[in-house]
Amino acid sequence: MxxxxxxxxxxxxxxxVDSAILRTMLPYFTESFANPHSAGHAAGWDADRAIEAAQIRIASYISCDPDEIIFTSGATESNNLAILGLRKLLVGGNRNKIVTTTIEHKSVLDPCRVAAEDFGAVINRCNVDEDGYISEEELEAATDENTLLVTFGSVNGEIGTIQRVDKIYKRAARFGALVHLDAAQMPVASDMSAITSCADLISLSGHKMYGPKGVGCLYVRREIQNMIAPLIFGGGQQRNIRSGTLPVPLCVGMGAAAEVFGSCQxxxxxxxxxxxxxxxxxxxxxxxxxxxxxxxxxxxxxxxxxxxxxxxxxxxxxxxxxxxxxxxxxxxxxxxxxxxxxxxxxxxxxxxxxxxxxxxxxxxxxxxxxxxxxxxxxxxxxxxxxxxxxxxx
The missing domain is CATH 3.90.1150.10 (Aspartate Aminotransferase, domain 1)
Known part of the structure; x- marks a missing residue:
């Protein structure tokens, strides 16, 4: 046989991992290996510049500013940070509703459940049609002036549905609600050059876009960064939104992946x-x-x-x-x-x-x-x- x-x-x-992306990562394992947060010497400055360059590449890919990119360990952490990072606004605030759908990834549904159990959020789960599209009627009924967040996957990972993101954003914006996109599956599926005009928070994952595992990012619109409470505490390395030493090779790889996807439409x-x-x-x-x-x-x-x-x-x-x-x-x-x-x-x-x-x-x-x-x-x-x-x- x-x-x-x-x-x-x-x-x-x-x-x-794309071979060209891997080549850009390799020097940061063995040559420029310093801690990017070591501010007192040139080796640390070099590693920090690599992080900044990666942020610039990702920011260029989705049309935002580099300081709006927060590196994470992947889309699961990004989704958790986007949802549970708003916990202080849920407790005692006027807006206590989170709107999502029945077909989201577990890393969206489970943080919503925790937000309800631990922080008093009211979770409205909209149904979808047979093709996986969010019901506009249910979205309209679920969203009101008490809605803090609308969170959903822009592209479904199981059945491939590409949601009509702009329409959903407009409905949410009417009530002043924030919009979070789990966009882990989106780079392969859709053009993302203007995606930040349709969301306040966007989750991405390196290993879904021919980059390395163990790294992702969360786009956080600058105007709402002070609303996000960290999930990981420590040195406050990333604008006090996420602490921890950044993995330079992985961040470099994700930046390179974003650059590749920006040119392969x-x-x-x-x-x-x-x-x-x-x-x-x-x-x-x-x-x-x-x-x-x-x-x-x-x-x-x-x-x-x-x-x-x-x-x-x-x-x-x-x-x-x-x-x-x-x-x-x-x-x-x-x-x-x-x-x-x-x-x-x-x-x-x-x-x-x-x-x-x-x-x-x-x-x-x-x-x-x-x-x-x-x-x-x-x-x-x-x-x-x-x-x-x-x-x-």
Whole structure:
């Protein structure tokens, strides 16, 4: 039997570090390794300049000022800081409502729960339609003069829905509410050159945009920085919003990733074409395979969330190992036994949700890998179908 290298189709869970980005990071591991907060010597100044350059690159990418970029350990921390950082305004303030949706990432939903349990916030969770779009009627009803924050994912990590951010921002702004975007999945999916005109807080993650793991950032509009209470205390290194020594190589890598994404807008249609090729190939296998979420032309260009009626997604995924990597949902929730709350949120039954897999194609996915992946899925379905017929026959 011929041996094949594993095929990776889980790029929304994590991406490889781009080789050019890695090259920009390497000197800061071994050569310019000083603490960027050591203000008394030239080595520290050099590391600090690297941090500032990274902030400038990210700021240029999303159209803000460098001092509005706060580095974090990733989008989970950024989301927590954006939501729980407003806790002092919730306690005893006039605005105590937070509006979100039923299909958000756990790093948005769980901080909202904590804000309710510990700080008295009233959480309004808006439903979404079958394609994952926020219900405008529910958003209108949920948002009023007592709303402090509207928080949601600009691009859903499981079904690829790209929200109409500008419309949501306008509705929130009418009542003076702040808007936070979990934009971890957005760099691959959409142009971000004007995103700061539609949000007060924006979370990003390095490893979702071909940068390193362990680093992210939170854009905090300058006018509201004094409203944010830190989650991590210490030396107050980042405008007293977040303490801790910054990891220079990781920050440099994220800055380089932002620069790369700012210049690769045309690559998205190539990525969408690869995804369409994979989807069309799956439909030639002769099985009943259905698409979850928006049409291919309207979603994250690398996202393909599909269900296989009559099969358990976990069984398919196991049958594909070790040859093909995909997922049954967000990497942060795939270890839980429940069916995806995102798929349930768009109206799927428990059985339908459990029969669904997310494939996510990447910029480095090859045509040969797509062809082979189609073959692997077909083979897995045939083997599982044969086993099922023997058990139930």
């Amino acid at each position: 011929q041996n094949y290298m594993p095929i990776y189709l889980d790029y929304q869970a994590s991406t490889p 045309g690559e998205r249609e190539k990525l969408r074409a690869k995804t369409a090729k994979f989807w069309n190939g799956l439909n030639t296998l002769g099985f009943d395979i259905l698409l979850n979420g928006p049409s291919l032309s309207e979603r994250h260009p690398g996202n393909l969330n599909v269900r296989f009626p009559g099969y358990e997604a976990e069984d398919i995924l196991a049958a594909l190992q070790p040859h093909l990597a995909a997922s049954t949902g967000s990497a942060c929730t795939s270890g839980t036994p429940q069916a995806s709350h995102v798929l349930r949120g768009i109206g799927l039954t428990e059985e339908e949700a459990r029969s669904s897999l997310r494939f996510s194609v990447g910029y480095v996915t090859t045509e040969e890998e797509i062809v082979r992946a189609i073959e692997l899925v077909g083979s897995a379905l045939r083997r599982l179908g044969s086993v099922n017929s023997q058990v139930w026959g």
